[in-house]
Amino acid sequence: MAHCIFSQVPVRVPISSDSSFRRPVFKTNNVTFHDKSWTSGKPFNLRSENARSRSRFVVCMSVQQASKPKVAVSPVTLEDAKEPPLHLYKNKEPYTATIVSVERLVGPMAPGETSHIVIDHGGNVPYWEGQSYGVIPPGENPKKPGSPQNVRLYSIASSRYGDNFDGKTASLCVRRAVYYDPETGKEDPSRKGVCSNFLCDSKPGDKIQLTGPSGKIMLLPEDDPNATHIMIATGTGVAPYRGYLRRMFLEDVPTFKFGGLAWLFLGVANSDSLLYDDEFSKYLQDYPDQFRYDCALSREQRNKSGGKMYVQDKIEEYSDEIFKLLDGGAHIYFCGLKGMMPGIQDTLKRVAEERGESWDERLSQLKKNKQWHVEVY
Numbered sequence: 001m002a003h004c005i006f007s008q009v010p011v012r013v014p015i016s017s018d019s020s021f022r023r024p025v026f027k028t029n030n031v032t033f034h035d036k037s038w039t040s041g042k043p044f045n046l047r048s049e050n051a052r053s054r055s056r057f058v059v060c061m062s063v064q065q066a067s068k069p070k071v072a073v074s075p076v077t078l079e080d081a082k083e084p085p086l087h088l089y090k091n092k093e094p095y096t097a098t099i100v101s102v103e104r105l106v107g108p109m110a111p112g113e114t115s116h117i118v119i120d121h122g123g124n125v126p127y128w129e130g131q132s133y134g135v136i137p138p139g140e141n142p143k144k145p146g147s148p149q150n151v152r153l154y155s156i157a158s159s160r161y162g163d164n165f166d167g168k169t170a171s172l173c174v175r176r177a178v179y180y181d182p183e184t185g186k187e188d189p190s191r192k193g194v195c196s197n198f199l200c201d202s203k204p205g206d207k208i209q210l211t212g213p214s215g216k217i218m219l220l221p222e223d224d225p226n227a228t229h230i231m232i233a234t235g236t237g238v239a240p241y242r243g244y245l246r247r248m249f250l251e252d253v254p255t256f257k258f259g260g261l262a263w264l265f266l267g268v269a270n271s272d273s274l275l276y277d278d279e280f281s282k283y284l285q286d287y288p289d290q291f292r293y294d295c296a297l298s299r300e301q302r303n304k305s306g307g308k309m310y311v312q313d314k315i316e317e318y319s320d321e322i323f324k325l326l327d328g329g330a331h332i333y334f335c336g337l338k339g340m341m342p343g344i345q346d347t348l349k350r351v352a353e354e355r356g357e358s359w360d361e362r363l364s365q366l367k368k369n370k371q372w373h374v375e376v377y
């Protein structure tokens, strides 16, 4: 069942200012990601890992809710590096990883198919929340016969510890790219997307060529654990935020105790298309003072003018609060299809003008302060 549309709660300003929880920003740097031999090459056993991670629920203190159980993570040396891992595996020498699972995320009424794909990298391709992996699909590049296919990027949808909390897997949230002939309206399988179809059709045990990790724009700034993070997504753009939210609310990370506010705006077609709704609804239940979750369902909801409800309409609805939070230093993130940005920018500009402000000035200030994070594709 979709929870998002019923789940709006009044905003509350995050109350914690306990500086004892401030993160000692990566004190040591004794792990070097460029030495690919630093990880243990222990074989991955999903069944025993699952059993182990199930038994790993521990009761620990979070800043806001002292009694919420969080999950122990390992290895905590993944917190040690000062800089994010970057380009450990390049196109010419990719890492061969193994598919663990492929799970359809959307219901039968969703237009299109989106899957959650867990990949075993054995701890050898570490990453930080907000980074992407490259995937080289099998086969020959049709434009360069004899050469491999071009790499495609995918935002990582798990925290650095992966869905099994052991630092050995990464998850992707992939929408199958299909092609409809504009004249006939019929699907043309010969023009379907190469890599997304390869990923969505893959089976446990299949091999997959990975590059990366890459990207710094969407890294979660952790210098202030009490900061506000406003996350705006359309569709699979929710991927990096799932990683952030697991780190904030699910995992017992010794060096990051989140005491701020996370506010997710998710735009999808209908309630069957919601992604990770159960996970997000659980955070809402457990951390009502620290998490807000608003969805725009374009084919089910109407905006105030009677048109389709897009994510920018939700932004407009809460624009006063959003602008105040930005004034207070909140980070704002945008991730998803390129087409989302013009509508959002127009709305933000209009709202700013109605408030007698210059959007251009505000935007350049947000960029200067490193509060503005955009990754669209």
Ligand code: FAD
Residues within 6 Å of the ligand: 132, 152, 153, 154, 155, 156, 173, 174, 175, 176, 177, 178, 179, 190, 191, 192, 193, 194, 195, 196, 197, 236, 237, 239, 375, 376, 377
């Ligand atoms: P391609 O084979 O590259 O084809 C691209 C499109 O062209 C398809 O829609 C295909 O149907 C169409 N096409 C193919 N042949 C023809 C033809 N002859 N004529 C007309 N059209 C044709 N995607 C996700 O699903 N999840 C993510 O988290 C994600 N994160 C990303 C992060 C970044 C930083 C970037 C840059 C992109 C991200 N993407 C993500 C998009 C992803 O990289 C791919 O672009 C996407 O999956 C499509 O790749 P493909 O190989 O399936 O399609």
